[in-house]
Amino acid sequence: MQALEVLTREASMLANGSSMRVIPILNAREAEVGRQMQICNACRYCEGFCAVFPAMTRRLEFGKADIHYLANLCHNCGACLHACQYAPPHEFAVNVPKAMAEVRGQTYADYAWPPAFGRLYQRNGLTLSLALSAGLALFLILAVAMKGTLWGGGLGGSFYQLFPHNLLVGMFAPVFLYATLALAMGVRRFWREVTPATSDAPISGPAAAEATDAVLRLKYLDGGHGEGCNNEDDAFTLWRRRFHHFAFYGFLLCFAATAVATLYHYVFGWVAPYELPSLPKLLGVVGGVSLMIGTAGLWKLNRLRHPLHGDATQKPMDLGFIALLFLTSASGLALWLGRGTPALAVLLCVHLGAVMALFATLPYGKFAHGIFRSAALLRHAIEKRQPSPIGLGDE
Known part of the structure; x- marks a missing residue:
């Protein structure tokens, strides 16, 4: 079905007794995904590549919720683009990774909480992120300098002499809790919209286990054939998946280090700083190195x-x-x-500025893709366990 027919049908008002409801109209980006999915549904060459195509074959039509769901299932590995006989410069101009990415980015803004903050996704760029980090670090540096402890100061390696523990908690806890709430509310709105378009079946243990496995292994970054994503010269590579793993598990280890340190402080009364081989330090060092490797690699691959x-x-x-x-x-x-050096205060201010900038931008930046994609993978795991619609392929 052509995009114009989809738009016409989506715009129609359906009467049911005395009640009326309006089916959401697709915007240009969503209509383009719908057009390409109709072509892919007729071809099905890429059916085994990732979760998108089996989910696609369960549908004859693509409404707004279906398209948002499929866009967040897409891992942008590029395999389908390089395998497609209808890719540019063909007149059909099928480019699923690009079309899905455009809608996926739109969904982050559409489901943002509060809704008025959705535009922050378009403004959360490299310059703003670094400027925010630098500005917060500079503010902290000036505050420390006014106390006369910016350089040296006989701190003995203890940063609590600069910023007491309760002050740090008061600074970071509200920002972290707000970021968590905003992300949770956003993905809740996404879940409620796509659920009727997938299946009303409840979450089962097997479905949850499958989705968790797909998230933790980044299953769909293997290109559907185990050789990995395509890079700039069309060659397959697993490095995008590996660097994602370094970054993902490095982040989790750093978070675990903070959680264990919190436990040490409040339960056992063991006050930071902690040294090797303590668990918080071990988790933090391994996580920090892993995160640096992953982000450096992803930066390079993103540019290429x-x-x-x-x-x-x-x-x-x-x-x-x-x-x-x-x-x-x-x-x-x-x-x-x-x-143990005189630079402790400056280094602490730079680190705190980076952490606070990261927390402040979490709900309105690329971090959201992991949350929305995990929700989409769980919906896929639930949907695939239900009977396929009549006349459509079984998985």
Whole structure:
């Protein structure tokens, strides 16, 4: 079915007794995904590549919720683009990774909470992320300088002499809790919209286990054939998946280090700083190194990716998030290595500025893609366990 027919049908008002309801109209980006999915549904050459295509074959029509769901299932590996006989310069101009990326970025803004903050996704670029980090660090440096403890000061490696523990909690806890709430509310809205378009079946243990496995292994970054994503010269590579793993698990280890340190402080009364081989330090060092490797690699691959692989307008947001993750891990390791030097105060301010900038931008930056994609993978795992619609292919 052509995009115009989809738009016409979506715009129609359906009467049911005395009640009326309006089916959401597709915008240009969503209509383009619908057009391409109709072509792909007739071809099905890429059916085994990733979760998008089996989910696509369960549909004859593509409404707004279906398109938002499929866009967040897409991992932008590029395999379908390089395998497609209808890709540019063919007149059909099928480019699923680019079309999906454009809609995916739009969904982050559409489901943002509060809704008025959705535009922050378009403004959260590399320059803004680094400027925010630098501005916060400078503010902290000036505050420390006014106390006369910016350089040296006989701190003995203890940053609580600069910023008491309760002050740090008061600074970071509200920002972190707000970021968590905003992300949770956003993905809740997404879940409620796409659920009727997938299946009303409840979450089952097997479905949850399958989705968790797909998230933790980044299953669909293997290109559907185990050889990996396509890079700028059409060659397959697994490095995008590997660097994602370094960054993902490095972030989790750093978060675990903070959680264990919190436990140490409030339960056992063991006050920071902690040294090796303590668990918080071990988790933090390993996580920080892993995060640096992952973000450095992803930065390089992002800069080298084929221009047809995604939405070029989202590059500043992607690079801003990568840069903040790298700066957070690098400054944390530098703080540990320089804890006994006169530079402790400056290093601490730089690290705190990076962490606060990261937390402040989490709900409105690339971090959201992991949350929305996980929700889409769970919906896919639930949907595939239901009977296929009549006349459509079984999985």
